[in-house]
Amino acid sequence: MKEFELKYGCNPNQKPARIFMEDGSNLPIEVVNGRPGYINFLDAFNSWQLVRELKEALHLPAAASFKHVSPTCGAVGTMLNDRQKKAYFVDDVEGLDDSPLACAYARARGTDRMCSFGDWVALSDICDEVTAKMIKREVSDGIIAPGYTPEALEILKSKKKGGYNIVAIDPDYEPQAIERKQVFGITFEQGHNNFKINRELLSNIVTENKNLPDSAMRDLIVSLITLKYTQSNSVCYAVDGQAIGVGAGQQSRIHCTRLAGTKADTWFLRQCDKVLALPFKEGISRVGRDNVIDGYINQNEEDVCADGIWEQYFTEKPEPLTEDDKKEYLASVSDVALGSDAFFPFSDNIERAYRSGVRYVAQPGGSVRDDAVIDCCNKYDMVMSFTGMRLFHH
Numbered sequence: 028m029k030e031f032e033l034k035y036g037c038n039p040n041q042k043p044a045r046i047f048m049e050d051g052s053n054l055p056i057e058v059v060n061g062r063p064g065y066i067n068f069l070d071a072f073n074s075w076q077l078v079r080e081l082k083e084a085l086h087l088p089a090a091a092s093f094k095h096v097s098p099t100c101g102a103v104g105t106m107l108n109d110r111q112k113k114a115y116f117v118d119d120v121e122g123l124d125d126s127p128l129a130c131a132y133a134r135a136r137g138t139d140r141m142c143s144f145g146d147w148v149a150l151s152d153i154c155d156e157v158t159a160k161m162i163k164r165e166v167s168d169g170i171i172a173p174g175y176t177p178e179a180l181e182i183l184k185s186k187k188k189g190g191y192n193i194v195a196i197d198p199d200y201e202p203q204a205i206e207r208k209q210v211f212g213i214t215f216e217q218g219h220n221n222f223k224i225n226r227e228l229l230s231n232i233v234t235e236n237k238n239l240p241d242s243a244m245r246d247l248i249v250s251l252i253t254l255k256y257t258q259s260n261s262v263c264y265a266v267d268g269q270a271i272g273v274g275a276g277q278q279s280r281i282h283c284t285r286l287a288g289t290k291a292d293t294w295f296l297r298q299c300d301k302v303l304a305l306p307f308k309e310g311i312s313r314v315g316r317d318n319v320i321d322g323y324i325n326q327n328e329e330d331v332c333a334d335g336i337w338e339q340y341f342t343e344k345p346e347p348l349t350e351d352d353k354k355e356y357l358a359s360v361s362d363v364a365l366g367s368d369a370f371f372p373f374s375d376n377i378e379r380a381y382r383s384g385v386r387y388v389a390q391p392g393g394s395v396r397d398d399a400v401i402d403c404c405n406k407y408d409m410v411m412s413f414t415g416m417r418l419f420h421h
Contacts, residue, residue, distance in 0.1 A: 028054050036065045049207075055200035056171075060184050061192035063169055067147060069096050071171040071194055074149030077101050077256040079198070082151035084225055084248050087268070089151040090131035090158075091253075092143040097261075097276065099142040101253040102134035102269035103245075111137070111267075114297040116313055122157045129157040134269040136165060139290055140317040147171070154179040162186070166314060173198040222416060224251045229389055229412040233397075234404045243364055243387040243410070250366030251389055251418065259419040262367045262376075264291040264383060271295075271363075272383070280367070284376045288383040289325075292357055295384075296324045296348070299356045306342045315340070323348055360384030368418040370394040374403035381407050391417050 030047035031054065044065050048054055056071075063071065070093040077098060081089035087103040104127030112118040115137025123129050128150060136143050148162060150172040159179035162170065169192025170183065183193050207216045226244050228251070250265040257263065257275045262283040264272035271294040274287030296302060297320060305323065307316060319340050322331045331337060332347045365380050367390040377400060380388065388404060392413030404411045 028057070030054070031058060033065050033068075034062065041065075050203075055197040057195045059175070059180070059193040059195050061169060061187075061190050063192040063194060066095070067169050067192055070094070070147035071149070071169070071196075073256045074098065074147060075171050075196055077252060078149045078151040080224065080252050080255070081249065084223075084252060085245060085268075088128040088131050090128065090135040091149040092135045092138070093147040093149065094142055094145070097258045098253055098256060098270065098273060099146065100135045100138035100270045100273070101249060101256075102131050102138070103249065104128055104131035105134075105268035106130060107133060110298040110303065113303050115140075116316070117161060120157065120161060126155055126157045128152050128155060129161060132158050132161060134267075136161070138269060138271055138294055139273075140313075141321055142290075144314060144317070154183070156182065159183050164313065168192060169194065171196055220255070220420075222255075222418075224248055224255065228414050228416070231392075231413045231415065232410060233392070233401055233413050234409060234411045236405070236408050236410045239387065239410050239412070243362065246364035247366055247387055247389045247412070250364050251414070254366050254368040254420075255418045256420055257368070259368050259421060261420075262287050262365060264288065264380075264385065265364045265366070266362065266384075280369070280372060281375050281379065283367075284365075284379045288379055291363065291383045292353075293321065293324055295357060295360050296353060299348075299352070301346060301348050301352065305345055308340060308342055311340060324353075357382070357384070362386050364389070366390070368420070370397070370417075371400050372396060374399045376400075377403040377407070377409070381409070386410065388412070389414055391415055 030045050033044035035042050036044040046068055074091040074093040077091045078089040081103055085103050089103050091101045092099045115133050117133045144166050146167050148170040153174040154172045155176055156178040159182040163182050163186050171194040174195055183191055202219050206219050207214055246265040250263040253263045253270045254261050260277050260283050261275045263270050264287050272287035272291030274283035277283040319331050322329050337344045361384045363384040364387040365385045370391050370393045372394050386409055388411040
């Protein structure tokens with residue numbers, strides 16, 4: 028297939044639209060089912076690069092959940108504990124512990140379930156039946172993977188009344204060294220970002236504490252590779268082999284850190300006793316539970332514990348999750364990793380990160396205030412590596 032015609036571009040008025048290889052060669056993909064759109068393919072190709080690089084760097088199956096050309100999460104296939112399974116709504120999945128790829132997907136989809144609503148899925152490995160069964164019951168636009176087992180393919184083809192977008196990509200495909208895009212009719216050209224993120228990148232530890240365990244190295248690598256495919260400015264909190272808070276596309280670094288930190292806090296709080304014990308009525312959809320849980324934790328637009336409201340969702344009135352409850356629970360959080368796609372210009376980013384349990388930091392360095400940032404890390408006995416490499420993505 029040398030080109031694929033799209034229904035329209037970013038918006039319905041942007042026609043005609045297509046994807047094709049500029050050199051006239053065949054596309055490295057097969058559209059197995061459905062008809063992906065312009066934004067679908069942007070998500071597909073960015074997310075595929077992310078999971079491929081995670082697999083290459085950490086030698087574990089990887090998954091990503093993408094929305095609007097940024098990841099809600101990138102994750103590798105480490106085992107889930109019982110609290111995570113319940114918080115991710117996968118405690119009923121048979122065979123989950125036997126499929127590292129399914130564990131990676133459960134993490135990627137379960138991290139920020141509200142932002143993953145209608146996502147694009149990427150898998151580093153051939154999609155198996157267990158993973159496909161989990162994908163089928165979520166609201167999702169499509170998937171890209173190097174292949175699908177016959178059982179998985181039949182399951183996915185039944186999704187969205189047979190219209191679910193399924194793309195297979197050649198795992199050996201490598202892009203041209205030079206890439207181009209047009210903005211306002213003007214062509215931009217640059218070398219493809221083939222920078223490798225690995226353990227050696229974290230060797231320049233600039234803090235007094237230089238103890239960087241293997242688990243923290245893994246999480247910093249997850250964070251940095253996730254950032255490589257996140258719209259900048261961005262920071263990423265990670266723990267346990269997965270991104271838990273991505274602050275994408277903010278103009279200010281501290282706003283990235285706050286946004287991602289709030290997401291990380293919500294991820295942790297989803298696993299606290301009060302949230303796990305919420306007495307949902309039968310028939311509340313998975314999406315409905317996501318919205319209610321977010322409202323319960325963050326006291327958003329609707330007070331789900333108020334009289335006249337709780338009755339819609341619960342069999343009995345739940346106790347509110349108070350600010351003291353949240354502070355007490357989050358005070359127990361530690362060993363979180365934080366990556367930044369560019370240097371921290373002020374130590375306020377470290378102060379905010381510390382409140383979400385960050386102990387390990389990786390950033391390029393190079394600010395005129397590096398000393399102040401290092402001093403702040405030393406104050407909290409953090410470990411910080413200077414990578415020397417910016418990871419902007421636009």
